[in-house]
Amino acid sequence: MRLAMTGLGLMSAIGYGAAPACAALRAGVSRPAPVEWQGVDEDTPEAYRVTGHPLRLLAGLPLPSRLVRLGGWALEEAAGASGMKSSAPEAWGGTVLLPCLSPVRVEDEGVFDTWLAERLRDGLMARVLSGLPVRWHAPLWRGHAAALAGVKEAARLLESGEAERVVVLGVDSLVTPESLAWLSARRWLKTPDRPVGLMPGEAAAAVVLETERGAQRRQASVQGYVEAVEVGTPEGDGPPALGRRLAELLLAVWPADVEVGDVYGDLNGQEHRAAAWGYACVPVREARPGVSAAMHLPASSLGDTGAASGAVALCAAARAFVRGDARGPSTLVFSQGDAGHLAAARVTGP
Structure with missing residues (x-):
């Protein structure tokens, strides 16, 4: 929806x-x-x-x-x-x-x-x-x-x-x-x-x-649209399992015929998050070859903002479309919870 x-x-x-x-x-x-x-x-x-x-x-x-x-x-x-x-x-x-x-x-x-x-x-x-x-x-x-x-x-x-x-x-x-x-x-x-x-x-x-x-x-001013969102947990522990499941969620919200210009993630300096993202990139790049989206890490400026991080990324993605700074028609947002919860969404401009 x-x-x-x-x-x-x-x-x-x-x-x-x-x-x-x-x-x-x-x-x-x-x-x-x-x-x-x-x-x-x-x-x-x-x-x-x-x-x-x-x-x-x-x-x-x-x-x-x-x-x-x-x-x-x-x-x-x-x-x-x-x-x-x-x-x-x-x-x-x-x-x-x-x-x-x-x-x-x-x-x-x-x-x-x-x-x-x-x-x-x-x-x-x-x-x-x-x-x-x-x-x-x-x-x-x-x-x-x-x-x-x-x-x-x-x-x-x-x-x-x-x-x-x-x-x-x-x-x-x-x-x-x-x-x-x-x-x-x-x-x-x-x-x-x-x-x-x-x-x-x-x-x-x-x-x-x-x-x-x-x-x-009600003639509201639209800042952007969330086109799709998926949540899930991995089958197994460790970065490989997290990465595989995260890749599945990203591909679920990203149709093959849709161009993505930006990706917002919650990588924060912790090794296990970076490793999980690395494992996710392999199947994603195989399924969507030739994509060169720009990576944005809000934690580089804000530190780790925990439960606020996903909403911060949504705001940043929407504002980039409003300002004309988005690099493509769609933006991906992904999150990794400490207890294994994973989520991904795709955002488009107004």
């Missing part, structure tokens, strides 16, 4: 708003800074500092407050861009807010997820959606793959008539002390002594999705 993107919102360390943030991404702007945490090397007693991509506006705030602020800013911008913000409250009827999140990064994984979702729901409803008949969808806890999985769920809701529009909100922060300790324990962080690893970031991106007919009916 073809989905119209009628509103975009993005809050990040390199730009407050979808247009400036995506312009900064295209220009390769990056603003790394030390995060408010120190790690201790397991092999030596020496402490080390971690460099990431935090928002200075959020300094000192705990995870729930960071997510509410980030999500609120992105949601408010997307609502304004879609024309819904200026509408009467009853015009919001049939709107579903679909939060896309990462499980709370603590040792007792899953224990705090419900608590975090409730804090986020209450904060967003009070901050942005007070008095509006917006339905809260159960969060999708799929990390990097959550936003594209949210687009898949949005297509189901719109096709079945359960919603008139769906706001997919990807929001995450990897720069809190608890998250950094969790990442450090798994040796996933890039440090002075470990050059291969991720740089933590934080961001929120919101995408308002409607059916093509629904967008035309």
Whole structure:
């Protein structure tokens, strides 16, 4: 089902708003800074500092407050861009807010997820959606793959008539002390002594999705279209299995007669993600020979933005079409979740 993107919102360390943030991404702007945490090397007693991509506006705030602020800013911008913000409250009827999140990064994984979702729901409803008949969808806890999985769920809701529009909100922060300790324990962080690893970031991106007919009916400004989206998990463990399944998803959303000019991926400096992408490239190039699409890695500018990364990529892909910077008629977006969730989508211009 073809989905119209009628509103975009993005809050990040390199730009407050979808247009400036995506312009900064295209220009390769990056603003790394030390995060408010120190790690201790397991092999030596020496402490080390971690460099990431935090928002200075959020300094000192705990995870729930960071997510509410980030999500609120992105949601408010997307609502304004879609024309819904200026509408009467009853015009919001049939709107579903679909939060896309990462499980709370603590040792007792899953224990705090419900608590975090409730804090986020209450904060967003009070901050942005007070008095509006917006339905809260159960969060999708799929990390990097959550936003594209949210687009898949949005297509189901719109096709079945359960919603008139769906706001997919990807929001995450990897720069809190608890998250950094969790990442450090798994040796996933890039440090002075470990050059291969991720740089933590934080961001929120919101995408308002409607059916093509629904967008035309209310004369909404379309920023782009999601032509196809697929999600899945691999049969087996390790980069080869991940790569094979990712290739299947990419080819499923990419017909043989469609030209692709750009690819947005969530590679973040971790070896297993790069290896999985390498394994995926082999069957993709065999099935689509002669393709030379440009690769874009938002994490190079934003750090790892977790569950926000897929929505960030959708915003960047759509803005490239609006600005005339896209290199072809279609753009691919792919995501790899930490728990094996995979997703791929194809985006076209308005």
